[in-house]
Amino acid sequence: MTKENNTRKLVVPGEVIVSGEDYLPGDFTRKEGGEIIAGKYGLADINGRVVKIISVSGIFEPRRGNNILGRVTDLAFSGWMIDIDGPYSAFLPIMESPRFVNKNNLHEFANIGDVINAKILSVRRGSVDLTLKGRGLGKLEGGRIIKINPNKVPRVIGKEGSMVNLIKDKTQTEITIGQNGYIWINGDIEGMKKAEDAINLVAKESTSSGLTEIIEKFLEGKK
Amino acid sequence: MEISNLNKQAIANLLKEDKRLDGRGRFDYRDLTIETNVSNNAEGSARVRLGKTEVIVGVKLGVQEPYPDHEDEGTMMTSMEFSPICGKRYESGPPRMNAIETARVIDRGIRESGFIDWKKLCIKEGEKVWSIAVDIYCINDDGNVLDAGAIASVVALKMAKFPVYDEEQGAVKYGEFTDTPLPLTENVPFTMTFHKIGDKVFIDPDRDEEDTSEARVTFAVSKPKKEKIINAMQKGKIDSVSADELIQMIEASEKLYDEMFPEIEKQIKGLIKA
Numbered sequence: 001m002t003k004e005n006n007t008r009k010l011v012v013p014g015e016v017i018v019s020g021e022d023y024l025p026g027d028f029t030r031k032e033g034g035e036i037i038a039g040k041y042g043l044a045d046i047n048g049r050v051v052k053i054i055s056v057s058g059i060f061e062p063r064r065g066n067n068i069l070g071r072v073t074d075l076a077f078s079g080w081m082i083d084i085d086g087p088y089s090a091f092l093p094i095m096e097s098p099r100f101v102n103k104n105n106l107h108e109f110a111n112i113g114d115v116i117n118a119k120i121l122s123v124r125r126g127s128v129d130l131t132l133k134g135r136g137l138g139k140l141e142g143g144r145i146i147k148i149n150p151n152k153v154p155r156v157i158g159k160e161g162s163m164v165n166l167i168k169d170k171t172q173t174e175i176t177i178g179q180n181g182y183i184w185i186n187g188d189i190e191g192m193k194k195a196e197d198a199i200n201l202v203a204k205e206s207t208s209s210g211l212t213e214i215i216e217k218f219l220e221g222k223k
Numbered sequence: 224m225e226i227s228n229l230n231k232q233a234i235a236n237l238l239k240e241d242k243r244l245d246g247r248g249r250f251d252y253r254d255l256t257i258e259t260n261v262s263n264n265a266e267g268s269a270r271v272r273l274g275k276t277e278v279i280v281g282v283k284l285g286v287q288e289p290y291p292d293h294e295d296e297g298t299m300m301t302s303m304e305f306s307p308i309c310g311k312r313y314e315s316g317p318p319r320m321n322a323i324e325t326a327r328v329i330d331r332g333i334r335e336s337g338f339i340d341w342k343k344l345c346i347k348e349g350e351k352v353w354s355i356a357v358d359i360y361c362i363n364d365d366g367n368v369l370d371a372g373a374i375a376s377v378v379a380l381k382m383a384k385f386p387v388y389d390e391e392q393g394a395v396k397y398g399e400f401t402d403t404p405l406p407l408t409e410n411v412p413f414t415m416t417f418h419k420i421g422d423k424v425f426i427d428p429d430r431d432e433e434d435t436s437e438a439r440v441t442f443a444v445s446k447p448k449k450e451k452i453i454n455a456m457q458k459g460k461i462d463s464v465s466a467d468e469l470i471q472m473i474e475a476s477e478k479l480y481d482e483m484f485p486e487i488e489k490q491i492k493g494l495i496k497a
Contacts, residue, residue: 071224113228146225182224189237189386191372193244 001132008043008054009031017051019046026052060150060180062128067137068122069145069178070130072113072212075106082116082130084180085147090128092118098132115184136176143174143186146196148218150181152203155211163212170219172196194219225312226434234435238368238423243432249425250475252483257490259382266400267383271375274429275365277309278377278492281358282383284394289345289352290476297344299355301330301370302320309361327360328457329414332443333357336412339380343406351393355380355405357392366433369441373408376496378491379407412454413480413487417442417472419462424471426479437462440469446484451477 011017019035028040029051038044039199042053062068062084070090072081079093096100101109110116118130132138148156157164157177168175173187173195183199186193197216206216234244243247247433253274262268289296300377304328305313318326333339344353357379359372387399418436428436443455453473458464464472 071227073225111228113231115227115228129448140229142229142232144230145224145227184229189242193246207418 008045009054010042011038011044012041013038019044021050022049024049026050028055031065031126044203051169055151057151059150060084060090061085062120062123063089064120064123066179067115067117067177068120068130068178068180069115069140069176069182069184071115072110074112076212078103080106080110080116082118083184083221084130084178085150086129086180088126088128090118090120092130092132094095094115096129096131096133098138110139110218115145117178117181119186140176140184143184144192145181146185146199148181148183148199148203150179152206153177153179153181154204155206156183156199158212166212166215167195167198167219170216171198226431230431231435234432235420237424238420241423242427244402245429247358249423250479252370252427252479253429255374255483255486255490257378257487257488259491259494260377261494263396265379266381266386267381267405269375269378269382270362271369271371271372271378273353273374273427275363276371277362277369278368278371278375279360279362280372280379281360282376283356283358283385283458284386284395285354285356286351286393287348289349292440293341294349295345295352295412296341297339297353297355299330299334299339299357301326301333301357301359301376302487303359303361304327305361305364305368306496307491308363308367310364313364313427324459325369325372325458326456328369328441328443329359329376330456331455332373332412332414333380334352336410336443336445336449336452337408339408339410339446340406343374346388350414353385355383364430366429366431367427369416372416373412373443374487377411378487381407390479408447411485412443412445413484414441414443414455415476415477415479419468421428422468424468424475427474430477440462440464440472442472444476444480446480451480462484 015038023036025031029036031094036051042055045054067083070084072080073083074081082090085088102121117137119134121129121131162174171191173191176184185195256272261270262281266284267282272276289377303322305322307313359374361368365473382398385403387396417440419438439459441457459491
């Protein structure tokens with residue numbers, strides 16, 4: 001993610017990114033005549049023939065396979081309703097819990113207000129289905145939740161998790177990042193506070209070059 | 224997303240050790256900044272920031288008939304609006320319960336302290352008096368809008384100047400201001416709200432702390448002479464408050480008045496000079 005071999009240009013909707021028949025429209029772009037036109041405000045990224053836009057703002061758009069953190073808002077007849085802070089509400093069916101849960105005792109596994117780390121199983125119009133089957137998924141215990149702009153999540157994770165591992169090591173905390181911008185931190189008070197500040201700094205400085213050095217400096221600094 | 228059980232637990236556990244997430248003590252306010260005359264059309268206005276919480280208050284003056292039981296006294300109306308701009312949880316529409324309550328608690332703090340000299344707002348007894356409208360708008364809700372709103376209201380009232388009143392036509396010429404300030408007294412009210420989680424009392428909650436809080440008590444304190452007086456109180460939320468806790472709050476409120484009030488005075492004075 002941090003590799004920038006080509007400079008990305010900031011584009012607004014309607015702007016022509018490239019022209020020529022060599023290019024194909026990707027996410028948030030369309031082709032009109034021989035021109036690739038931006039459909040959203042963001043950074044235009046040309047990768048081979050495909051032109052796409054990387055969002056810099058806006059809400060979380062659920063995609064299949066995303067790991068997310070969500071809050072249980074309701075216990076339904078056959079599962080849990082989960083708030084994932086996206087455009088649609090999400091549903092976690094009872095069948096997708098990692099162990100057997102009695103239909104009449106849904107609250108014993110997860111009650112209203114609890115936070116779960118889940119994976120998106122499918123996205124259909126107006127509804128998102130979740131699953132807890134997978135490594136590291138399940139209800140979260142201890143620690144606390146913070147929220148960042150979901151478009152900054154790739155920066156917080158870093159290239160192959162380099163950024164989040166750096167923060168974890170230096171602050172001695174456990175961190176789980178959801179693609180929807182919710183981040184769970186667990187550790188001692190100072191560590192959690194420091195990790196939170198570091199994550200917010202990453203989100204704020206996400207466009208700066210040498211981000212890793214800035215964060216390293218910050219984490220070394222006040223200890 | 225509404226507050227999760229994890230965050231509630233984290234706040235409650237920390238508070239047991241007299242600690243808070245942002246490193247404040249139990250009786251510390253967040254940074255307070257005051258701006259005045261933020262509105263061109265209002266007779267007096269102020270913007271108050273308490274941490275990330277932001278409130279704007281506008282004071283409008285008008286002329287109306289007095290109420291029949293107070294024929295020689297001016298009137299005051301306070302209204303509060305939480306528009307969708309100040310947080311995800313708010314929607315447009317008529318004021319809800321918390322907006323009405325906030326406005327009324329602020330109103331009561333000002334009214335009962337005797338901050339405004341009502342008799343001097345009378346133009347002609349039984350026929351015409353000045354009416355004060357205090358409009359409170361929440362711009363960003365990061366907890367404790369009540370205290371921020373109360374401070375902003377007092378500052379806006381202090382800043383207010385009468386508009387020109389045309390006696391022949393009996394109408395106010397808006398847009399033309401005189402230099403006469405409102406008839407205010409020395410009894411400046413300061414409203415502070417204490418919250419309680421577990422058996423710990425604290426002040427100035429942020430959004431998460433306010434959502435976690437189990438009980439709250441608001442005090443409006445003024446200091447007419449040497450002694451401080453509690454002018455108004457309001458209890459909210461579901462949990463009870465014991466006598467010990469109430470005494471704790473009253474003692475802390477006296478201390479906070481001494482701490483915060485000079486700070487507010489200083490900021491206003493700096494603004495008037497500038």
